[in-house]
Amino acid sequence: MRDPYSILGVGRSASPEEIKKAYRKLAKELHPDRNPNNPRIEERFKEVSAAYDIVGDPEKRGKFDRGEIDAAGQPRAGGFGAGGFRRPGAGTGAGAGAGGFGGGFGQRGPFGGMGGGPEQSGEDFLDEIFGTMRKGPRGAGMGGGPGAGAGFGGARRGPVPERGADRHYTIEIGFVDSARGCKRRVTMPGGKQLDVAIPAGIGDGQPIRLKGQGEEGKLGGAAGDAIIEVKLLPHEFFARQGDDVHVELPITVDEAVLGAKIAVPTVDGMVAVSVPKGTSSGTTLRLKGRGMPRRDGQRGDQYIKLKIVLPEKPNAALEKLIEGWVKGNRYDVRARFTLD
Structure with a gap:
């Protein structure tokens, strides 16, 4: 296994809080429940959990820094614990370690074992971060690696609470x-x-x-x-584009030619709007702040597209008026729609 400090992305002088913060971030990103069916991410998650099991525990971190255990939490060649494995013929004075095994064997081992264990293990941290996402007995979850088994006689915990479905x-x-x-x-x-x-x-x-x-x-x-x-549900005449409201509103010929003040529907109710003289079909008017409410407390706008609508039935008076007017006022609105 690689150096646990480099796995967590921290230096050897990092404080416990810095180590905890780095582990929390990686555990959230790499947890198998967030990355299903991804063996590479799952292996990376196990590696991070194992690294935190070493340097996240003050006692194990001290032993690792002193070279007494390796990155997997196993005693290095030369002995178990602080007392070391006594060579044949070595002295039996103070500090030699009774029976050749130092004080370290009585502590919690890298795989569960006897004794106290870390102040807050990777398993506890995962419960804090993911809550009841972790199913099954403690240690039998997705993390694997150190702390997953009973180790040197350590018992597994019972089933953990599970969050209800949405x-x-x-x-x-x-x-x-x-x-x-x-x-x-x-x-x-x-x-x-x-x-x-x-x-x-x-x-x-x-x-x-x-x-x-x-x-x-x-x-x-x-x-x-x-x-x-x-x-x-769709509306009869309102439409939404982002936070703006759009409506197409019919006007009469006289309103378009002479101008008028008309009632316009908005989501807040009817509002009076002035139609300028000589308004053409397709002219768009804007009502500022009459659109949809936004999260910042502001509102979008409402856009009114005007459409000139003739009477449903032919009107002889209107026809005669237009015939008389057009004789001296003919104008070409399609002059640019020509092909050279």
Whole structure:
């Protein structure tokens, strides 16, 4: 095994907090539950766990730094523990180690063993980071490596609590409700009902997470969450583009020619808007701050595309008026639409 300090990406003078921080970061990135079916990542995760098992424990780190154990936690040639293995004929005075085995053998070994063990092992750290993602008896999980087995007589722990599964629901709401915000009631399995607050400006397909409202956990584990997916129903004339609202609004011939003040629908209600004289079809007006609410407290805009609409039935008076007007006011709106 490589040097545990280099595996964790820290120097030999790193503080315990720096080592802990480096391990936490790597464990999150490499955990097999986040990288399923990736043997290379799994081996890297085991290597990181083994490295932390050495340098994350003050006693083992001291022995490693003094050369008493190797990177795998095994005693180096020359003895077990601080007392060393006594050579035949060596003295039996103080410090020689009773029976030839120093004080180190009584401590927790690299694979579980007797004695106290580290202040916070890699296994404890993984439980802290991933909670109940780790299934099965302590030491029988995905990490493998040091601490995985019973070692020198150390007993495995029992099953750990498991987090409950998430529940998924879909709520349909109208366009205006999505802009203003609303409440909807969800009926859960067993008949329990929840009132869900839909925030103003929510987008189509955006999820809402209700913590602890999913399946119950096992063995005292935390409950899962309820995840509500919001589906926006299409509107008759409003359309959304980002945080902006678009609407195509019909106007009459006289409103286009003479100008007018007309009522325009917005997600907040009707608003009076002035149509300039001589407005053509396709002219777009902007209502600033009348679009969808944003997370920063601001709002998008509303764009109104004007469309001139003639009467549904032919109008003789209008036709006669236009015929008289066009005789002295003919103009070409398609002059540029020619092929040379």
